[in-house]
Amino acid sequence: MAPAKTKPSARTYTISLTNRKPRGSGHERLAEILVAAKELFLEQGVENVTTRKIAERVGISQTALFTYYSSKDKILARLIQDAFAELGRMVAGLGAEAADTRDWFRRCVAGYVRFGLKYPNEYRLAFMVMRPWQGAIGFPLFLELEKRVAEAMEEGVLRRDLGSPRLVAQTLWASMHGLTSLLIARPRPRFPWEDVEDLVRTQTEMLLTGLLAER
Amino acid sequence: MAPAKTKPSARTYTISLTNRKPRGSGHERLAEILVAAKELFLEQGVENVTTRKIAERVGISQTALFTYYSSKDKILARLIQDAFAELGRMVAGLGAEAADTRDWFRRCVAGYVRFGLKYPNEYRLAFMVMRPWQGAIGFPLFLELEKRVAEAMEEGVLRRDLGSPRLVAQTLWASMHGLTSLLIARPRPRFPWEDVEDLVRTQTEMLLTGLLAER
DNA sequence: AACGATAACTGATCAATGATCACTTATCGT
DNA sequence: ACGATAAGTGATCATTGATCAGTTATCGTT
Numbered sequence: 434m435a436p437a438k439t440k441p442s443a444r445t446y447t448i449s450l451t452n453r454k455p456r457g458s459g460h461e462r463l464a465e466i467l468v469a470a471k472e473l474f475l476e477q478g479v480e481n482v483t484t485r486k487i488a489e490r491v492g493i494s495q496t497a498l499f500t501y502y503s504s505k506d507k508i509l510a511r512l513i514q515d516a517f518a519e520l521g522r523m524v525a526g527l528g529a530e531a532a533d534t535r536d537w538f539r540r541c542v543a544g545y546v547r548f549g550l551k552y553p554n555e556y557r558l559a560f561m562v563m564r565p566w567q568g569a570i571g572f573p574l575f576l577e578l579e580k581r582v583a584e585a586m587e588e589g590v591l592r593r594d595l596g597s598p599r600l601v602a603q604t605l606w607a608s609m610h611g612l613t614s615l616l617i618a619r620p621r622p623r624f625p626w627e628d629v630e631d632l633v634r635t636q637t638e639m640l641l642t643g644l645l646a647e648r
Numbered sequence: 649m650a651p652a653k654t655k656p657s658a659r660t661y662t663i664s665l666t667n668r669k670p671r672g673s674g675h676e677r678l679a680e681i682l683v684a685a686k687e688l689f690l691e692q693g694v695e696n697v698t699t700r701k702i703a704e705r706v707g708i709s710q711t712a713l714f715t716y717y718s719s720k721d722k723i724l725a726r727l728i729q730d731a732f733a734e735l736g737r738m739v740a741g742l743g744a745e746a747a748d749t750r751d752w753f754r755r756c757v758a759g760y761v762r763f764g765l766k767y768p769n770e771y772r773l774a775f776m777v778m779r780p781w782q783g784a785i786g787f788p789l790f791l792e793l794e795k796r797v798a799e800a801m802e803e804g805v806l807r808r809d810l811g812s813p814r815l816v817a818q819t820l821w822a823s824m825h826g827l828t829s830l831l832i833a834r835p836r837p838r839f840p841w842e843d844v845e846d847l848v849r850t851q852t853e854m855l856l857t858g859l860l861a862e863r
Numbered sequence: 864a865a866c867g868a869t870a871a872c873t874g875a876t877c878a879a880t881g882a883t884c885a886c887t888t889a890t891c892g893t
Numbered sequence: 894a895c896g897a898t899a900a901g902t903g904a905t906c907a908t909t910g911a912t913c914a915g916t917t918a919t920c921g922t923t
Contacts, residue, residue, distance in 0.1 A: 444874050446916050456870055456919050478778060484910060494873050496912085505910065561776045561833055563693060572839070596850045600842045604827070604850045611826020612819070618776055624787070627815045635811045635819045643858030659903055661887050671890050671899055699881060711883085712901050720881065 452492045463501050465491050470508050474554045509558055516555035517571055520548045524577060534590045542609050542637045549613035561614050578602045592646045605640065612636050667707045678716050680706050685723050689769045724773055731770035732786055735763045739792060749805045757824050757852045764828035776829050793817045807861045827851050
């Protein structure tokens with residue numbers, strides 16, 4: 434009936450004043466968005482940060498955000514990926530720092546908890562919520578732990594009567610995760626935590642006593 | 649200017665066919681809503697359940713929900729409260745079941761994990777997310793644990809060199825929570841967990857070895 | 864120096880969600 | 894029978910993540 438196919442579109446566009454990127458510099462925006470999102474997530478918590486807030490901090494329209502990341506989840510996923518890459522490097526570096534196997538496990542627990550407190554949002558999204566995507570995040574890390582446990586058992590440093598290396602590794606991981614996730618989910622002063630370093634030390638001591646072979 | 653103050657309102661209302669409650673039976677609706685919400689939360693996960701879905705299952709309009717619970721969060725809070733009341737009863741009952749102090753701690757770990765797996769949504773919302781409301785949920789339970797630890801230390805059953813009863817209780821709680829929350833957040837087959845009962849047994853064994861005074 | 868392909872970006876808009884508002888119906892004690 | 898009120902409804906709102914059609918600036922080519 435009507436001849437007009439497309440809408441008239443009498444919108445006014447104002448782009449000149451924005452900090453538009455030069456051609457081919459899209460990757461800088463990618464990084465800028467990550468930085469802005471990371472800051473906001475830390476300040477306000479992931480669920481209180483909207484795509485509009487992120488866009489505003491970057492200095493672009495909300496729509497432009499979706500040019501770079503197809504969803505809010507994708508931004509989160511990328512942040513998680515980056516954070517766990519750092520955790521992986523930390524754990525890998527543990528081998529050089531540690532004096533012996535006992536020392537390695539000692540440093541592992543402390544390092545793990547500190548990582549979680551440094552990246553609470555990323556940690557939370559990787560291990561504290563059920564999501565369909567990226568179930569494999571952090572899995573390589575667990576495999577590394579399982580390998581270490583197996584080696585330590587062969588060395589005779591860790592007990593063998595507790596179960597298979599996998600079983601023990603899962604248990605150990607669960608305990609490290611427990612302290613980390615509780616400190617993240619219910620930080621002081623909402624819960625009367627003792628000093629974090631004391632908690633880490635006690636946790637480590639308890640776990641090592643429970644795991645080590647010799648007395 | 650215009651004389652008309654209130655809108656004309658030519659809406660059509662159809663209530664006759666719904667399962668309206670008789671006068672003074674509002675409390676039944678309260679319970680019905682809780683049951684419906686609990687089921688849906690278990691089936692689809694809390695964030696995938698909308699107030700409209702809950703209302704539909706109950707058989708009332710979405711609006712009517714807010715007559716009974718002023719927000720979706722209130723429904724959740726009530727479910728959490730109920731679940732933790734049951735956890736409290738379970739822990740209290742432990743005293744009668746347990747043969748001695750060691751046995752009490754043994755049963756406590758297993759009971760705690762099983763509770764979390766029975767009420768994953770409630771547990772998750774109480775301990776695995778940051779929320780402004782109800783930070784005190786589960787706190788009495790922790791106090792009970794701390795009391796038990798203190799008593800066990802005085803009895804000479806638990807080590808004293810690990811730190812104060814509060815420090816040890818927090819550590820022990822963290823470990824129990826760790827296994828529970830990981831099993832909830834990343835259930836099989838998304839993570840290659842060993843058998844749950846084996847995990848609980850190993851966890852218990854490791855923790856008790858780490859905590860008990862005598863060898 | 865004009866051009867045109869296209870990267871970069873925008874405003875309007877959508878569907879879904881939790882929540883509110885003005886209004887209607889059924890019930891029960893009097 | 895009747896009116897107070899518990900119980901419930903449909904329309905509507907603001908906010909959210911996301912989509913779409915259209916605009917502007919940039920840069921290599923000519």
